[in-house]
Amino acid sequence: MTAIRSTLDATGEDFRVASTSMTDKLVEIQTEFDKALAGGGEKYVARHRKRGKLTARERIEMLIDEDSAFLELCPLAAYGSDFQVGASAVTGIGVVEGVECMIVANDPTVKGGTSNPWTLRKILRSNDIALANRLPVISLVESGGADLPTQKEVFVPGGRMFRDLTRLSAAGIPTIALVFGNSTAGGAYVPGMSDHVVMIENASKVFLGGPPLVKMATGEDSDDESLGGAQMHARQSGLADYFAADEQDAIRVGRRIVSRLNWRKQGPGPVAEVLEPRYETEELLGIVPSDLKIPFNPRDVIARVVDDSDFDEFKPDYGTSLCTGWARIHGYPIGILANAQGVLFSQESQKATQFIQLANRSNTPLLFLHNTTGYMVGKEYEQNGIIKHGSMMINAVSNSTVPHISVLMGASYGAGHYGMCGRAYDPRFLFAWPSAKSAVMGAAQLAGVISIVSRAATEARGGTVDESADAAMKQMIEAQIEAESVPAFLSGMLYDDGVIDPRDTRTILGLCLSAIDSGPVEGTSNFGVFRM
Incomplete structure (x- = not known):
C-alpha cells in the first residue's frame, strides 16, 4: 500500500493552537x-x-x-x-x-x-x-x-x-x-x-x-x-x-x-475514478503552526488533498527536506513537490531537478506546496555547490512545459520561492493559505541584515553606533516587512490568484486541473544547460 499514514494528532494541543490561529x-x-x-x-x-x-x-x-x-x-x-x-x-x-x-x-x-x-x-x-x-x-x-x-x-x-x-x-x-x-x-x-x-x-x-x-x-x-x-x-x-x-x-x-461553439477539450482527461482522501479535510486547519519557524510534515497535507490519500514518494531517503512523489487529484495525475523542513540543500535541488524532468517525460502536471526559507547559505554549502545545484532546480522549473500549480502554505522566502515556482515562473495557478508569508527573507532576518550593514558602514566612517536608534530601525523595518509579507497584501498586488481556505484546497485544485485539461498537456526534454 502507498496510502500515507498521517502523523497528525488532531486531539493534541499543537493542533488546537494551530487550528485556532488559522481560523482567526x-x-x-x-x-x-x-x-x-x-x-x-x-x-x-x-x-x-x-x-x-x-x-x-x-x-x-x-x-x-x-x-x-x-x-x-x-x-x-x-x-x-x-x-x-x-x-x-x-x-x-x-x-x-x-x-x-x-x-x-x-x-x-x-x-x-x-x-x-x-x-x-x-x-x-x-x-x-x-x-x-x-x-x-x-x-x-x-x-x-x-x-x-x-x-x-x-x-x-x-x-x-x-x-x-x-x-x-x-x-x-x-x-x-x-x-x-x-x-x-x-x-x-x-x-x-x-x-x-x-x-x-x-x-x-x-x-x-x-x-x-x-x-x-x-x-x-x-x-x-x-x-x-x-x-x-x-x-x-x-x-x-x-x-x-x-x-x-x-x-x-x-x-x-x-x-454552439462545438468546443472540445484537448487534454488527456482524468485517468482514474475519484476517491476521497482517507483523512478529514477539516484537519487541514491545524497542520501549519502559527509560528512558521516550527516545521510541519507536508505529507499530512498531501494525505488530505490527494485521491485515497495515495502517494508514491520519490527518493524518500534522499534530500529529505523536499518531499516529491506521484498522486491523483479528482482522477487527474499529478506530481507533487512539497517542502518538508523549510531549507533547500544541494540534494533537494538535484532531486527536484530529476523529478521535474520525469514529470515532463510523462506529461504529468506539477503541484508545488511551499514552505521554504530558501536555499541553504554558509561556507560549507557554497563550497559544495549550492548555487549551481539551486540553479539546476530553477532551470528545470523555468523550462518545464507541463502545467504547474503552486500553493503557498507557510513560508516562501528567497530564491526558494523561485525554485518552487513562484509567480515570476508562470504557474498556471497560484494560491495562498492565510498562514503563508513571502518575501526576500523573514522579517527579523531582513531587519538584522540591514542593521549589520548599517553598523559596518558607520564604523568604517569612524562613527559610533547609536544602539537605541539601531533597535528602533530594526523594529520599524521588521514591522514593515511583516505587513508586506502577509497573504492579503500579496494578493492585493496580484502576486497570487487568491487566498483560500485550506479546507477548499482539494476542490480548488480539482477545478484548476479540469480547466488545465481544456488544452493539451505536453512536457519537454529541452532544458537549459545544467551546470553539473
Missing part, C-alpha cells in the same frame, strides 16, 4: 472578501438596481450552469491601495453549457465600472490564464472606460487588454462580449475585438466618443442611441451580432452562443 486568520480575510462582495456599497448597488440592472455577480450566477462552481480569481486585488478591494471587476472560471470559460465582469457599482491600474492588472491576469489553459472568454461589459485620474498608469499598458482578445481569437479560443451598459472610448474595443457580441435594447451604448466629446471634436450634435445604441449597431454598423430584449435575454443568448 480566515475571519480576518473574510472581512476583506466582504468588501469585494459589497461592490460600491449599499447606496450605489441600490441605485444600480433601481435602473433595473443586475449586479456583476448576479449576472455571473445567471450565466453559469445551475449548481456549478465558480472559481473566483484575484478577489482581493487592490487591497491596501486607494481603490475598492476587488478592483471594480469580478473574474473567474465558470462552467457555461458544460464548457469551462473565463468570465470577466465589470462592476458598475464601483465608479461606473471604470478601469483603474488594479482592474487592468486583474483583467490581464485573467487573459493570461485563458490563453495558457485554452479557456473561452466571456466579457460582461459595463464600464465607463479608464479611470481618468490614473490614466497615466492605465492608458499605455491598457492596450494589451485589446491585444490579448485578438490573440485569443487568433489561437482559436472564442471571445464573447455581452454588453449590459456603457462600453465607451477604449472600452468600445472589447466588443469590437470579440468574436461574438450581444447588445441589449435601450441599454447598451458602444462608442469611441460620447455625444459631448463628438460635439467638442466635430461640432456635431448626436444622441446616445444614434451614436452607439444597440439598435443602431444591430441594424447599421453591424457591430452587434445579437440584439437582446433585456439582461436576462442577453445572458440566455450568451449561453446559446457557448452551446
Whole structure:
C-alpha cells in the first residue's frame, strides 16, 4: 500500500493552537472578501438596481450552469491601495453549457465600472490564464472606460487588454462580449475585438466618443442611441451580432452562443475514478503552526488533498527536506513537490531537478506546496555547490512545459520561492493559505541584515553606533516587512490568484486541473544547460 499514514494528532494541543490561529486568520480575510462582495456599497448597488440592472455577480450566477462552481480569481486585488478591494471587476472560471470559460465582469457599482491600474492588472491576469489553459472568454461589459485620474498608469499598458482578445481569437479560443451598459472610448474595443457580441435594447451604448466629446471634436450634435445604441449597431454598423430584449435575454443568448461553439477539450482527461482522501479535510486547519519557524510534515497535507490519500514518494531517503512523489487529484495525475523542513540543500535541488524532468517525460502536471526559507547559505554549502545545484532546480522549473500549480502554505522566502515556482515562473495557478508569508527573507532576518550593514558602514566612517536608534530601525523595518509579507497584501498586488481556505484546497485544485485539461498537456526534454 502507498496510502500515507498521517502523523497528525488532531486531539493534541499543537493542533488546537494551530487550528485556532488559522481560523482567526480566515475571519480576518473574510472581512476583506466582504468588501469585494459589497461592490460600491449599499447606496450605489441600490441605485444600480433601481435602473433595473443586475449586479456583476448576479449576472455571473445567471450565466453559469445551475449548481456549478465558480472559481473566483484575484478577489482581493487592490487591497491596501486607494481603490475598492476587488478592483471594480469580478473574474473567474465558470462552467457555461458544460464548457469551462473565463468570465470577466465589470462592476458598475464601483465608479461606473471604470478601469483603474488594479482592474487592468486583474483583467490581464485573467487573459493570461485563458490563453495558457485554452479557456473561452466571456466579457460582461459595463464600464465607463479608464479611470481618468490614473490614466497615466492605465492608458499605455491598457492596450494589451485589446491585444490579448485578438490573440485569443487568433489561437482559436472564442471571445464573447455581452454588453449590459456603457462600453465607451477604449472600452468600445472589447466588443469590437470579440468574436461574438450581444447588445441589449435601450441599454447598451458602444462608442469611441460620447455625444459631448463628438460635439467638442466635430461640432456635431448626436444622441446616445444614434451614436452607439444597440439598435443602431444591430441594424447599421453591424457591430452587434445579437440584439437582446433585456439582461436576462442577453445572458440566455450568451449561453446559446457557448452551446454552439462545438468546443472540445484537448487534454488527456482524468485517468482514474475519484476517491476521497482517507483523512478529514477539516484537519487541514491545524497542520501549519502559527509560528512558521516550527516545521510541519507536508505529507499530512498531501494525505488530505490527494485521491485515497495515495502517494508514491520519490527518493524518500534522499534530500529529505523536499518531499516529491506521484498522486491523483479528482482522477487527474499529478506530481507533487512539497517542502518538508523549510531549507533547500544541494540534494533537494538535484532531486527536484530529476523529478521535474520525469514529470515532463510523462506529461504529468506539477503541484508545488511551499514552505521554504530558501536555499541553504554558509561556507560549507557554497563550497559544495549550492548555487549551481539551486540553479539546476530553477532551470528545470523555468523550462518545464507541463502545467504547474503552486500553493503557498507557510513560508516562501528567497530564491526558494523561485525554485518552487513562484509567480515570476508562470504557474498556471497560484494560491495562498492565510498562514503563508513571502518575501526576500523573514522579517527579523531582513531587519538584522540591514542593521549589520548599517553598523559596518558607520564604523568604517569612524562613527559610533547609536544602539537605541539601531533597535528602533530594526523594529520599524521588521514591522514593515511583516505587513508586506502577509497573504492579503500579496494578493492585493496580484502576486497570487487568491487566498483560500485550506479546507477548499482539494476542490480548488480539482477545478484548476479540469480547466488545465481544456488544452493539451505536453512536457519537454529541452532544458537549459545544467551546470553539473
